[in-house]
Amino acid sequence: HNDDNLSITEHLEKVFTSAIANAYPCFCNVRAIIAAVNVSSPFGDYQCNNAMGLSKKMKIEGIIKAARDIAVDIQKCIPESPIIEKLEVSSAGFINIFLSKKFAVRSLTNMLRDGVRPPRVLKQRVLVDFSSPNIAKQMHVGHLRSTIIGESICRLLEFLQHDVIRINHLGDWGTQFGMLIAHLEDCFPNFINESPPIGDLQEFYKESKKRFDSDDNFKKRAYNRVVTLQKGKTESIKAWQHICDVSRKEFQQIYDRLDVTIHERGESFYQSRMLKVVEFLRVKGLLEFDDGREIMWPDDSKSGIPLTIIKSDGGFTYDTSDMAAIRHRVEEDLATWIIYVVDSGQSTHFNAIFKAAKRCGILNSNVHRVDHVQFGLVLGEDGKKFKTRSGDTVKLADLLDEGMKYSLKQLQERGRDQILTPEELVEAQEAVAYGCIKYTDLSHNRISDYIFSFDKMLDDRGNTAVYLLYTYTRICSIARNSGDDFSNLGAILDTYNIKLDHKKEWKLAKTLLKLHDVLIQCARGLFLHYLCEFCYEVCVVFTEFYDDCYCIEKNKSGQIISVNHSRILLCEATAVVLRKCFHILGLKPVSKM
Numbered sequence: 001h002n003d004d005n006l007s008i009t010e011h012l013e014k015v016f017t018s019a020i021a022n023a024y025p026c027f028c029n030v031r032a033i034i035a036a037v038n039v040s041s042p043f044g045d046y047q048c049n050n051a052m053g054l055s056k057k058m059k060i061e062g063i064i065k066a067a068r069d070i071a072v073d074i075q076k077c078i079p080e081s082p083i084i085e086k087l088e089v090s091s092a093g094f095i096n097i098f099l100s101k102k103f104a105v106r107s108l109t110n111m112l113r114d115g116v117r118p119p120r121v122l123k124q125r126v127l128v129d130f131s132s133p134n135i136a137k138q139m140h141v142g143h144l145r146s147t148i149i150g151e152s153i154c155r156l157l158e159f160l161q162h163d164v165i166r167i168n169h170l171g172d173w174g175t176q177f178g179m180l181i182a183h184l185e186d187c188f189p190n191f192i193n194e195s196p197p198i199g200d201l202q203e204f205y206k207e208s209k210k211r212f213d214s215d216d217n218f219k220k221r222a223y224n225r226v227v228t229l230q231k232g233k234t235e236s237i238k239a240w241q242h243i244c245d246v247s248r249k250e251f252q253q254i255y256d257r258l259d260v261t262i263h264e265r266g267e268s269f270y271q272s273r274m275l276k277v278v279e280f281l282r283v284k285g286l287l288e289f290d291d292g293r294e295i296m297w298p299d300d301s302k303s304g305i306p307l308t309i310i311k312s313d314g315g316f317t318y319d320t321s322d323m324a325a326i327r328h329r330v331e332e333d334l335a336t337w338i339i340y341v342v343d344s345g346q347s348t349h350f351n352a353i354f355k356a357a358k359r360c361g362i363l364n365s366n367v368h369r370v371d372h373v374q375f376g377l378v379l380g381e382d383g384k385k386f387k388t389r390s391g392d393t394v395k396l397a398d399l400l401d402e403g404m405k406y407s408l409k410q411l412q413e414r415g416r417d418q419i420l421t422p423e424e425l426v427e428a429q430e431a432v433a434y435g436c437i438k439y440t441d442l443s444h445n446r447i448s449d450y451i452f453s454f455d456k457m458l459d460d461r462g463n464t465a466v467y468l469l470y471t472y473t474r475i476c477s478i479a480r481n482s483g484d485d486f487s488n489l490g491a492i493l494d495t496y497n498i499k500l501d502h503k504k505e506w507k508l509a510k511t512l513l514k515l516h517d518v519l520i521q522c523a524r525g526l527f528l529h530y531l532c533e534f535c536y537e538v539c540v541v542f543t544e545f546y547d548d549c550y551c552i553e554k555n556k557s558g559q560i561i562s563v564n565h566s567r568i569l570l571c572e573a574t575a576v577v578l579r580k581c582f583h584i585l586g587l588k589p590v591s592k593m
């Protein structure tokens with residue numbers, strides 16, 4: 001059925017939009033406004049809010065009609081719908097919509113049979129530029145945020161059936177390579193034949209910088225190496241590759257630990273394309289001389305800050321590479337949606353790039369969507385920039401290690417090391433450590449800064465990964481104790497039905513059914529905290545349900561005397577929804593913890 005993967009709000013919008021058009025043909029362009037109501041409200045589950053607005057519109061045309069009467073007119077035009085149980089018009093003119101239980105049972109049953117089906121969206125090719133650390137520089141917490149948020153956005157969009165290209169726009173090109181290459185030549189003269197054992201690239205960077213600042217001959221040679229590198233001289237390219245490889249390995253370790261998939265396409269990839277984009281802009285007459293450099297204004301008003309396309313020494317800049325990159329993404333990748341997951345500090349840059357790309361005709365506003373998915377800072381517990389105790393920037397690998405220690409400590413405090421097998425313990429440890437780091441990041445509105453604190457992250461009350469993971473394992477253990485065989489769900493569903501008679505069963509069902517609307521909401525503005533809030537709500541409502549509704553009844557000596565299979569199915573539906581959300585948020589569901 002075609003309407004099956006519409007979210008509930010979309011479904012209702014469709015029904016109400018045509019009802020409005022039927023009731024008032026002169027308003028056939030009005031779209032229904034549907035809002036979800038708190039699941040505990042006695043005044044319905046969803047609400048249509050159009051009557052008030054229509055009443056005002058009529059008044060302008062000299063027709064006086066009360067919102068309530070308009071609501072009644074609309075209500076009369078609502079056809080029999082499988083999703084609606086009943087409608088009630090409030091005195092103010094709201095139409096309160098009560099969801100049909102039959103529909104809810106059917107939806108949940110389908111979900112148990114087929115898994116969560118993606119809501120219907122217009123499929124696009126989306127390029128997500130995320131993580132994007134710089135070679136030879138520390139991958140810092142800002143890149144951690146970009147990595148975590150970017151990965152989740154990719155997972156969300158992939159689930160929505162978009163064609164997603166994941167790009168690591170590595171900072172692997174630029175003048176700093178001149179001094180790194182010159183230093184490499186001195187430290188490892190044999191680098192052409194064997195790969196140099198650079199242990200600590202940050203140290204290496206610092207040493208070369210020191211020489212660059214103090215030794216004029218070295219400096220000259222470093223400048224020259226920038227030129228030989230850009231010209232593609234074999235030796236310089238080789239040296240550059242060695243240096244990049246060292247960083248690449250470090251980055252990959254972080255990606256592996258965090259379960260991140262990304263394809264490298266660094267700034268160097270655009271070297272020849274930068275030459276081309278410069279020509280492209282020049283031919284269009286968009287380059288202007290300014291103090292020895294060539295600039296481009298983002299728009300015709302020539303206000304704000306111009307892009308520097310060619311520096312006075314003839315070199316290219318970050319602006320040039322992003323102009324080349326956006327052109328490549330549109331014209332060769334054929335992306336219609338480009339997403340940049342980069343900290344808020346770069347918003348001026350991206351605004352300028354987007355405007356300039358429109359101005360020169362690379363982007364067409366009718367076809368392309370571009371988003372700078374910006375995010376705030378990670379702060380230390382003192383509310384200041386996140387640093388180690390000694391004041392250094394925090395190494396990401398160290399941070400992940402620390403998370404592992406904290407999570408092990410917590411599991412030990414709960415005596416889990418006594419119950420779980422060593423493998424299960426490690427699995428739980430990783431799920432908690434990486435899960436809490438990711439979830440803390442994703443559960444805050446990304447625009448704001450947040451304070452990094454393992455103690456807060458590992459709290460098992462409130463909206464934390466630990467609370468969600470524990471709730472999930474609880475559901476798994478209920479399922480295990482029920483004796484039902486969930487590997488054969490079809491058979492269970494043939495024998496038992498979901499029932500939604502108890503108030504708390506019904507509340508849980510309605511909560512689960514919001515999933516599609518939440519996913520659509522997340523994709524609209526690329527905000528994942530809505531999905532986190534939803535997970536938390538599911539867990540809270542599940543706990544309420546479980547407190548009030550027995551699923552498995554035991555006698556005093558702990559023997560099972562009866563199993564309520566219909567409720568076990570509801571538990572399983574909750575698990576299915578949570579697993580889907582966990583996947584998008586990068587949390588690993590563990591069945592024992």
Ligand code: ARG
Nearest residue numbers: 129132133134169171322342
């Ligand atoms: N390497 C840059 C940084 O660390 C981020 C690159 C973001 N992507 C882009 N297309 N500019 O600040």
